[in-house]
Amino acid sequence: MELILPYYQEYINVVASFVEEMGRSHGAGREEATQLRLVGEETFIFIMNGIPKTGLDTMFHLRCVEEEEGLLFLFTNHGRPMNIREIPTFSPDDMERTADGLSLRMIRCFSYDFGYRNLGKEGWELLIRFRVKNYRRLAEVNRVAPDAFAEEQEPVTIREAQPADVPGIISLIYNTYRYSFAKEAFYDEETFARMLAERKILSIVAVTPSERVVGHQGVLLESERLGEAGLAMVDPGYRKSRVFLSLVLQTAKAVRAAYPDLLGYAKCVTSHKRSQAFVASFATCYLEPSVYNHASFVGIEGDANTRESLIYSVLSMGKAPQYPPVYVPTEHLPLVQAFFAKAKLAVELRDTTASAPEVEETIVRREVSPGRQFVAFRVERFGADFRRAVRRETIFVRKNGVVTANLALPTDRPLPSDIDALLMAEGYFFCGIKPTPAGGWELRYTNLLYQPFDFDRIQLFSADAIALRDYVKALAEKAGE
16 A cells, blocks of 8 residues: 655645554554554654655655564655764653654664665655564455465467457456566557567467466567577466466467577566476576565665565577687686576687777776666776776766666677786676677676675576576675675
């Protein structure tokens, strides 16, 4: 549940009532409801005391998240940064100057946990946990029983999707994921139909005689050489049938016919193993740590892995594609060789033996995602100032709220022989190799910019993914020394 309002002091009762009623809905008694109302009031007062009187058009957001033993309230704060606000301890002798201290004392008194986190340019977020004695999770109370989906199954036909199937696919996505599916374009009929028409997606559907879409499998095409495999979903009423297997087989057949050089890749979250199990036959190539915040925050400031990490793996879906030689730092040749061997891709690997660059200026492209506090750097040219250029870019984004930096290096040319050591000296550690739409590869490095991160909390399914995690963890620890 979420409440969105302007930052107006007059909304204090609305905020307090929201916090109170969310507690009552989850089993809070009279005394607990009173405490929750005070928490809502004092938190909003504390936030409003730091909001400028004019010039702020950002909206206030208050979210309530169900947890195992109680509720988590997340208050946005676009006022003065909390790390530079002087919050004195409350004193009855100087009540006006120390009012903020009283608010914080009351919030801490009535809540189970209190913390805050820096969202960079998005301001701050206050996190307040409240334990409810007779707590009930409404998500469990209102959960539909598995047999509620039981229905007489119609026979299905497996075929390529047509524009007329798009509304049915969107309905299937909603029935399967509600609004949590990562591909936003799949909720828009016009966009999805255009992707089909422009051959940006290979989409296979399972349909009944009445043309109801009950299954989908596809490949999101980045080029004729690379596509994201998966996009799999089956109507709950058909999950015990052979629909999923039939979709996989038909997708593989369609890829071989239309895109014989296609390399498929899968990108899975690491907060659970379920999606990874479907791509266990793929070869793991790349671990991308700390990419974005989880949908619901589960820790407080200082707690590790409040951000999602991704694991990438690949599978040749057509004939074995041809690749140019790939240059890899000598330190990581054995790891990359093992990956290509499992992927059954014939690639000539060369180590980095290049002499000093002939040009002075390094060219680095920067793409910042403020909402994710994430930056992707791409090195387009190596110059004599390579280390200075990387350091300059890293300092700039860190000052602007970025907490994770990702660096991509080309593999189609010799690299400076000491490049791995140079990057590690700046906090970057090797995380793997990633395919590109042009039919090549990129080396990927990450800098966690001093954020707390526990690699052991990453959940992985396959043995090679676990081995890569351990390899990257050792490098990250070395970079942090």
